[in-house]
Amino acid sequence: MATTTPMSSRLAAEALGTFVLVLGGVGSAIIAGKAIGAHGVALAFGLTVLTMAFAVGPISGGHFNPAVTVGLAAAKRFEWSNVLLYVAAQVVGGVLGVLAIWAIASGNADFDRKSSFASASNGWGDVLSGYSLLSVLTTEVIFTALFVFIILAVTSGRTPDGFAPIAIGLALTLIHLVTIPVDNTSVNPARSLGPALLAGGDSIEQLWAFIVAPIVGGIVGGIVYTLLTGGARSGVEIEGKR
Numbered sequence: 001m002a003t004t005t006p007m008s009s010r011l012a013a014e015a016l017g018t019f020v021l022v023l024g025g026v027g028s029a030i031i032a033g034k035a036i037g038a039h040g041v042a043l044a045f046g047l048t049v050l051t052m053a054f055a056v057g058p059i060s061g062g063h064f065n066p067a068v069t070v071g072l073a074a075a076k077r078f079e080w081s082n083v084l085l086y087v088a089a090q091v092v093g094g095v096l097g098v099l100a101i102w103a104i105a106s107g108n109a110d111f112d113r114k115s116s117f118a119s120a121s122n123g124w125g126d127v128l129s130g131y132s133l134l135s136v137l138t139t140e141v142i143f144t145a146l147f148v149f150i151i152l153a154v155t156s157g158r159t160p161d162g163f164a165p166i167a168i169g170l171a172l173t174l175i176h177l178v179t180i181p182v183d184n185t186s187v188n189p190a191r192s193l194g195p196a197l198l199a200g201g202d203s204i205e206q207l208w209a210f211i212v213a214p215i216v217g218g219i220v221g222g223i224v225y226t227l228l229t230g231g232a233r234s235g236v237e238i239e240g241k242r
Helices: 007-060 066-074 080-105 113-120 133-154 164-183 189-199 209-229
Strands: none
Touching: 007 080, 007 113, 007 164, 007 189, 066 080, 066 133, 066 189, 066 209, 080 113, 080 189, 113 189, 133 164, 133 209, 189 209
């Protein structure tokens, strides 16, 4: 159980899970995006969460996302006192993930760091998609809230053991299928940070939206779930029933 595992192991698991999420998701966009398209990138993000929730979910709870951690805390399914530690581990894992992508992709003579990571960064308007800031903020809040709501629902003890990571991975895939055209899909500040740092410029200037909106969405998702269910099942995280 994650609640009895040493904090050092839990943080290492969160860092590793977020590392793989960024390496697989953002890496698919930068390294293989032309071959697999947006549908393939969406699937890559979903598969990373699905596989790592199975792999290290029993250690840390498998958040891999500051918005999920905050959302679980808002639903009283995670201790607020541990939120900053989890978020720090997720950020470290996410940054290491983009550094690994950079190390791999730079082996191609045609690779350009700024343009490649800018294309995988989140943004709006002329910088990326043509969508307005309001559209992007609305998208990120709604879909992060939905994601956190699904996580809370499928880990509530009301679903069969072992199926939660599958539902969560498919939910993230669905979210990407809908929202990649809007802003390249964040719903995860740790996913957004690394590519923006390596892209620089406009990607850094617009990064704030992909920190604030997913966090707000996570809190909304946690509160809505708690209001609908009348309470929380203490100690249950992403890996499912215990």
